[in-house]
Amino acid sequence: KDQVFQPSTVASSEGAVVEIFCNHSVSNAYNFFWYLHFPGCAPRLLVKGSKPSQQGRYNMTYERFSSSLLILQVREADAAVYYCAVEDLACAGNMLTFGGGTRLMVKP
Amino acid sequence: EAGVAQSPRYKIIEKRQSVAFWCNPISGHATLYWYQQILGQGPKLLIQFQNNGVVDDSQLPKDRFSAERLKGVDSTLKIQPAKLEDSAVYLCASSLEAGGGETQYFGPGTRLLVL
Incomplete structure (x- = not known):
């Protein structure tokens, strides 16, 4: 069964750079997607792609079976759950397989 | 631009009852997805529509779950009868x-609690 793995919790201090790691076993994976989720709200896409990319304070690294989300200048307001998702090109419609989410805790 | 709308936001039912959820996608979006997210886990795809046709429903428990997107816009997801694990x-x-x-x-999702 194709799976996506990410740590359940990561802690950081304000102003630091935090890295959230993701790896997968999806054989025909192409794109990674990183979503931010505040419970009760709609998950929001931060960054995506099949190569390293940056959107504001969010950087994404890319390897064949792994990706990291780096958040620069971490703020208390960044405390949320971050989901890594992998796109499987072998499936009709290019479905996404999500990891279990990483809860970011920010220490002041 | 308006986002994806869902209703209701919360629903509490007893097991063996039926429930339906409604979704209005972003205008002009041809593809619509329903995911189930159990507490502490990532979203799991249940069904994917392209316009009013089903692209993938391999993970939909078809004995109790059904979904439709008749006019290729709004969609409803139904559970009948509901179980605690839903x-x-x-x-x-x-x-x-x-x-x-x-x-x-x-x-934003619909939070379902089955008692």
């Missing part, structure tokens, strides 16, 4: 197309 957040998402790299835009 307690979860049901997320709807839409994308412009189903091509590689397309962004899926999510709604």
Whole structure:
């Protein structure tokens, strides 16, 4: 069964750079997607792609079976759950397989 | 631009009852997805529509779950009868197309509690 793995919790201090790691076993994976989720709200896409990319304070690294989300200048307001998702090109419609989410805790 | 709308936001039912969720995707988005997110886990795809046709429903428990998107716009997801393990957040998402790299835009979800 194709799976996506990410740590359940990561802690950081304000102003630091935090890295959230993701790896997968999806054989025909192409794109990674990183979503931010505040419970009760709609998950929001931060960054995506099949190569390293940056959107504001969010950087994404890319390897064949792994990706990291780096958040620069971490703020208390960044405390949320971050989901890594992998796109499987072998499936009709290019479905996404999500990891279990990483809860970011920010220490002041 | 209006986002993906879902209703209701919360629903509490007893086991063996029926429940339905509604989703209105972003205007012009051809592809619509329903996900189930159990507490502490990532979203799991239940069904994907392209316009009013089903692209993938391999993970939909078809003995109790059904979904439709009759006019290729709004969609409903139904559970009949509900079980305790159906307690979860049901997320709807839409994308412009189903091509590689397309962004899926999510709604806020419907939180279902089955007692």
